[in-house]
Amino acid sequence: MGILAQFVFCGYMLAVCGGAVRLSGVSVSSRTSVVSARGLTKTYPPGKAGSAFTAVDAIDFEVHSAEAFGFLGPNGAGKSSTMRMIGCVSPPTGGTLQILGMDAADSGKRIRARIGSVPQDDLLDPELTVGENLLIYGRYFGMSRIAIAERSAELLEFARLTDKADARVQALSGGMRRRLTIARSLMNTPDLLLLDEPTTGLDPQARHLLWERLFELKRQGVTLVLTTHYMDEAERLCDRLVVMDHGRVVATGSPRALIDTHVTREVLELLIEPGTGAAVAARAYGVADRIEVLADRLLCYTDDGERALARAHERGLGGLDALVRRATLEDVFLYLTGRSLIE
Amino acid sequence: MQLSADGVTQAWRYWLLRYRRTWRGTIVISVANPALFLAALGFGLGKLVDHEHSAYLHGSSYLAFLAPGLLAAAMMQTAYIESAGPVHVSARRAGVYRVATATPLSPLDALLGHLLFIGFRILTSATTFAIVAWAFGAVPASRVGPLVLAATLTGLAFATPVAAWAVTVERPALLNGGFRFVIMPLYMFSGTFFAVAQLPGWLQAVARCTPLYQGVQLCRSVSLGDADPLAVVGHSSYLAVLVVGGLAVGARTFQRVLTA
Numbered sequence: 001m002g003i004l005a006q007f008v009f010c011g012y013m014l015a016v017c018g019g020a021v022r023l024s025g026v027s028v029s030s031r032t033s034v035v036s037a038r039g040l041t042k043t044y045p046p047g048k049a050g051s052a053f054t055a056v057d058a059i060d061f062e063v064h065s066a067e068a069f070g071f072l073g074p075n076g077a078g079k080s081s082t083m084r085m086i087g088c089v090s091p092p093t094g095g096t097l098q099i100l101g102m103d104a105a106d107s108g109k110r111i112r113a114r115i116g117s118v119p120q121d122d123l124l125d126p127e128l129t130v131g132e133n134l135l136i137y138g139r140y141f142g143m144s145r146i147a148i149a150e151r152s153a154e155l156l157e158f159a160r161l162t163d164k165a166d167a168r169v170q171a172l173s174g175g176m177r178r179r180l181t182i183a184r185s186l187m188n189t190p191d192l193l194l195l196d197e198p199t200t201g202l203d204p205q206a207r208h209l210l211w212e213r214l215f216e217l218k219r220q221g222v223t224l225v226l227t228t229h230y231m232d233e234a235e236r237l238c239d240r241l242v243v244m245d246h247g248r249v250v251a252t253g254s255p256r257a258l259i260d261t262h263v264t265r266e267v268l269e270l271l272i273e274p275g276t277g278a279a280v281a282a283r284a285y286g287v288a289d290r291i292e293v294l295a296d297r298l299l300c301y302t303d304d305g306e307r308a309l310a311r312a313h314e315r316g317l318g319g320l321d322a323l324v325r326r327a328t329l330e331d332v333f334l335y336l337t338g339r340s341l342i343e
Numbered sequence: 344m345q346l347s348a349d350g351v352t353q354a355w356r357y358w359l360l361r362y363r364r365t366w367r368g369t370i371v372i373s374v375a376n377p378a379l380f381l382a383a384l385g386f387g388l389g390k391l392v393d394h395e396h397s398a399y400l401h402g403s404s405y406l407a408f409l410a411p412g413l414l415a416a417a418m419m420q421t422a423y424i425e426s427a428g429p430v431h432v433s434a435r436r437a438g439v440y441r442v443a444t445a446t447p448l449s450p451l452d453a454l455l456g457h458l459l460f461i462g463f464r465i466l467t468s469a470t471t472f473a474i475v476a477w478a479f480g481a482v483p484a485s486r487v488g489p490l491v492l493a494a495t496l497t498g499l500a501f502a503t504p505v506a507a508w509a510v511t512v513e514r515p516a517l518l519n520g521g522f523r524f525v526i527m528p529l530y531m532f533s534g535t536f537f538a539v540a541q542l543p544g545w546l547q548a549v550a551r552c553t554p555l556y557q558g559v560q561l562c563r564s565v566s567l568g569d570a571d572p573l574a575v576v577g578h579s580s581y582l583a584v585l586v587v588g589g590l591a592v593g594a595r596t597f598q599r600v601l602t603a
Contacts, residue, residue, distance in 0.1 A: 044603070089444055090602055109345055109447050117445040121437040125361070132360060139353045140446035188446075 034100060034192050034223045035063035035086055041094030042081045042247075055081040057247035058095060065191075068214075068224040070241035072234045072329060078247040079227035080120065083196045086225060088112050100191055113141065116185030118195040122177045124184075126170035130161060133169060134184055141188040151187055159183035159213065175206025182213060193217065195226040199233060211236060231329035243329075245337045255329055262335050263327040264289055266305035270298040270312065271321040280317065287311045292334060299331065345449040354443055354456020355463075362460070369464075373471035377417065381479045384536070385409050400538075401567050410481035411490060411566035412535040414472050415558040418498035421468050423526050425461045426502045427518045430509040433457070434600055440510075441601070450597040458499075458506060458590075465498035466491070482566050489565045493579075497558030500582040503589025510593070510600050529555040534563075557581045 042056040056078040063069040071079040084090035085097060088108035097104040099111045124133050131152060138148035156162045159179040164172065172180065178198065185193060198214070199207040214237055218224060228234050234241055235255045243251040243258070251258055268288060272280050277293040284291060288300035288308045302308040305324030312322065362369075385406035392405040400408045433440045433453075440453045448456075469491045476482045482490060505521075512518060532542065533555035539547050550556050561578035564570035 087445055089441075109449065112445065113447045119441070119445070123437055123439075123442045125439065127361065127364065136357050136360065137442070137446070139356060140350075140443060140448055142349060142353075142447070 032065050033062055033098070034065045035061070035069075035225065036098040037061050037095065039095030040082070040085065040092055040097055042078070042085060042090065043093045055247055056085070059242075059244070059247075059249045061242050061249065061252065063192075063223065063225055065223050066218075066221045067239040068218055068226065068237050070225075070234045070238035071227040071244055072229070072231070072238075072241050072333070073227075073244035074229055074333075076246075077244040079244055080196055081247075082244075083194055083225070083227055087115065087117050087194050113188065114191045116188065116190035116193040118181050118185045118193070118198055120196045120200065122181045124169045124177055124180060126168065129166050129168055130156070130172070130180055131165045133180065134187060137184045138187045143187070148187070151189075155183035155186055158186075158216070160209075173206070175202055175209060178202060178206070178210055179213060182210070186217075190222075192223045192225065195224060197227055197229070199228070199230065207233075231333070234329055243333060243336060245333075250336045251332065258329065258332050259327050263331045264301040265303045265327060266301075266308075267325055267327050267331060268300040268302060268305045268308040268312065269323040269325065270300065270317060271323075272296060272298055280320070283315050284312060284317060287315065287317075299334070301327070301331070346451045346455070347447075347449070350448040350452030351455045351459065354448060354453050355459040356456075357439065357443070358457060358460035359463075362464075369468075370471065373468050374475055377413070377472045377475040378479075380413055381406065381410060381476060381481060384413075385479065385481060401563070401569060403567055404481075406479065406481045407567060408563070409536065410476040410479070411494075411562035412559045414469065414476065414490065414494045415497045415562040416530050416533070416535040416555060417472060418465055418469055418494045419501050419529065419555050419558065420526060421465055422461065422498040422501035423505055423522060425464050426458075426506040427509045427521065428515070430457065430506045431512050431515060431518060434510045434597075440597075444601050450601040451594050453601070454506065454510075454590075454593050454597045458503060458593075461502045461506070462495070462499055465502065466495045469494035469498065483568070486566055486568060490562060493561045493565045494558070496579065496582050496586070497555070497562065500554050500558065500585035500589075503586050503593055505589075507589050507593030507596050510596050529553055534559045554582065554585055 038060055039058045040056060040060070041054065041058050043052055043054045046052045059078075059082070061069075071077075071082060073079050081090065085092050085104065086099060088099070088104050088111045091105065091108075099107075100114055102111050104111060125136070128136070134152040134155065135145075135148055138151065143151070152165070153162075156165055159182060161176060161180055161183065164176065169177065169180070182195075182198070195214070199210055202210065211233070214224065218237075224237070226237065228237075238255060240252070240254050241258070242249045251262065253261065270280065270284065274295055277295070277298065280298055281291050281293050284298060284300060288302035290301040292299040292301070300308050300312070309322055309324055312318070312320075389405035389409070392400070432438055440450070443453045443456075444450055473482060473487045473491050473494070476490075477484055477487050509518065532546070532550050533539070533553050534550065535555070539550045539556060542550055557578045561575060561582070564575060564578075
């Protein structure tokens, strides 16, 4: 085999073994800033109800290339408004927003050409087939029919929907629609993928399959920005995240760092009768470093859950159902805002 | 406000792709509806009316008087049906405009692409209607082309303002109200079925100000061949102002609603 032939062969093998489907325009090695927000604000004008509403209140954050970055918070925290601004479909009313090195205020069209968007609602056309939905989307990006056909075949394979290419969207399950929406968002080989509540409303099996596909994208170097109010999703998928509440950022960091910084390593949960929280908390005082009273539970924050449980037994609380678990982002959120994530 | 010819074309092609599934049904309706109306009213009712030799009919048969009016009114209805509900639904949270404007397409691209399709629907419906009218002997073959253009202009004069309004509507009931309380009275009292001169004096003045009256008069004068050039310019200008005004307002309302 000549030198040129060997070179071509090696290149082919690298393409095959290194992931035949190139899904992102960004290489894994670069760690430049993809999104940079300073004092980012979104205020909606007064509606029929009366007063103006500030959904996003002067937040700062930075997303680096090839990382999975999350916005965590309950409904109404300002996550979706932030995503719409990053997606350049809703202009900021204050602050600065740089995306892929361009100003969102005046380069919306060029930015949108380089991002993929997975909205909360699938926004698929149920009357068209799976393939036609991809065709339409590819055309919006100015792709040729041949390029769309090739890309569609790759993405349907990636989304495990190849055998559904000619099926009407209305015949797909919720999980399949979600995977199709993700496949569609990758039509233009985006440098940045936005996912707004990607697994809301899906059953556990569909969620895990979707996570698997998102992990695959991460492995291939796609920069992911996602919103969620599921703490397990945020912990699994996100390299870094911000916790939002009432339009503000209340904490930033990796999931582990947030847990280490704001709560103890373990939590002892004591299940209580509704209405008895204050009395039981008084008896449990000193069992752990800190105690939170919820409607049906006492959360006792401690670095040693078993020891706290033993102390609870000593205080005569052995009759209550108890559970020792590691602390999660839910606990972080509860600590930072005094509210549960899902209300 | 950004606009690109390619974006408009792609938005238009989306609506064409959807229409590919339903075009056969719409063609049947486009033929059957005018055929039934012209047979029942033109031939049936026309026999009674023609017997009286009414001066209001421009010296023509009732069928020839009715057909262009009915065509203008039908294009108003087609324009409303194509631009009210579809625009409203497309602009809602899960609508197709939301998909398009998350890509390089702008709200203006989405508006113009959709209006291009609505214009296509009005043009094809007007053509079918005019051919049926010609087959009934209501319109001479030489006037079918100008009549189609006049009817299309009439339809567009409704389509662009209705699209500009429908994108802002939050309750679908308002769209039904618009059909019942605006479109239907216009249909009845704009000279479609009888000359406006037969109305009471004060109502005549109101009727002459309506866009459908302008469209009916334009279509009728073109169809009967008794067009006064000045009147044609007047009717056409009135309708063109509505088309352009609707576009200008629509560009703003689409931008406001889709980038909120």
